[in-house]
Amino acid sequence: MTVPRIGAAAAWRDAARELLSRGTPPEHVTWGDDAMARGLFDETPASVQPSEIRVHRSFVSVANSVVWHNDPQRFSRLYHMLWRLQSQPWLIGDRGDPAMAKLRAMEKNVHRCQHKMKAFVRFREIGEPAAPRRSFAAWFEPTHHTVEPTARFFQRRFGDMDWRILTPDVSVFCEGGTLRFDTDRPKPDLPDDAHEDLWVTYFRNIFNPARLKVQAMQSEMPKKYWKNMPEAASIPELISTAPARARAMAQAAPTLPPARMAQVQAMQRRNLSSWGGPISDLPAAIHSCSRCPLHVAATQAVPGEGPTTADLVIVGEQPGDQEDLRGKPFVGPAGQVFDEAAKRAGLDRSTVYITNAVKHFKFVPRGKRRIHQRPNVSEIEHCAWWLDAELKLVSPRLVLAMGTVAAKALTGSEANVSNRRGTVERGRLGSAVLITYHPSYILRLSDKAKRKQAMADLQDDLRLAVQEAEDLDGPNRPDH
Structure with a gap:
């Protein structure tokens, strides 16, 4: 038969x-x-x-x-x-x-x-641009005689265009929505397709080197089909470069704590100032801190400095390069600006307690230099443990927050410092907090007039801090 x-x-x-x-x-x-x-x-x-x-x-x-x-x-x-x-x-x-x-x-x-x-047929456009219906053709080499039983799928999928799938055995033509079949057609010389470059770019970008399994890939995409698939030309390169790309992806990926850590972190935030040792032990405790990754690259932690009976505590952002090397707060360029402003404002530095919201220097190396980087919210919250402990032990009448990071650590707000400068706010622990510029902000101003004005504002705020600290009739009582 x-x-x-x-x-x-x-x-x-x-x-x-x-x-x-x-x-x-x-x-x-x-x-x-x-x-x-x-x-x-x-x-x-x-x-x-x-x-x-x-x-x-x-x-x-x-x-x-x-x-x-x-x-x-x-x-x-x-x-x-x-x-x-x-x-x-x-x-x-x-x-x-x-x-x-x-x-x-x-x-x-x-x-x-x-x-x-269905997965590996790749059409190329062969019709004239002015034709009423677009026309496409593809060459495919199936393992079995599957063109006829699969033709209905393509008829439904591409009903708005004419197309043909040519094979060494049976070929199918769809013209005006009607199917017809023929046999023993030669392989056509199909034109280049302008969309292939876009498709290959998409394929290269969705290729995940971290999940590469060559045998599994070839099981799903046998090599016999590669010669008629434009994206297959990229596969050997993608396979050879996969290990290096996967390592780069892993190094660049953010690290996320497991879900169970959310409860632990919330508990830590509720108990940030639970350190309760004697004041004499606080500097040593800060020096041994490893609560956040900043301690790995920094030279040392820099605790606060000054009398623990001070009525005024001044809080900056974090140690700079010189502070990190010398272990003392405000001894670098920003410290020099602060000293000059304090002298003009009539503030004796030896009478105040000076510290930073973050105790370790955050930076990125660039050649022989270490470039300052602003602490993120997590680092500020981790270091609030030590800042709160300092404030509780000193129990000042007023806290001066210099800059956005200090204001965030003391009040929880990151609102613009320029709009808050010279005002007293209530801190997280109930203390009175006066907001002002950080000296490093003045150093970064290139306009001489703006720098002069910012320096004058800092001096005014230092004078106000001295006056407010004296006028407050008890510790930790803001006047508004």
């Missing part, structure tokens, strides 16, 4: 029904398609009226897939099983039967080939 390559499923069913109606056993039938030469003793049996034949729907489903397999014996295998099912209908569910197991495996192979066709 000859089954044509186009319309094979329906042709095999008709032939099998006729042979079964005639009672023709499988060993008396030679099956082939129209590409196979006719045998010397082959003959076409006379047609008879087929009788009603009943078969389980599961076999019909298996047959509709297996007829498209590339096994030359596929038609014979199907008819042999159909013959057996007439007397042994339970075989359709017998997974231990070798013949039935073979058909199930062939069915699976055909479904897999259909999936590959």
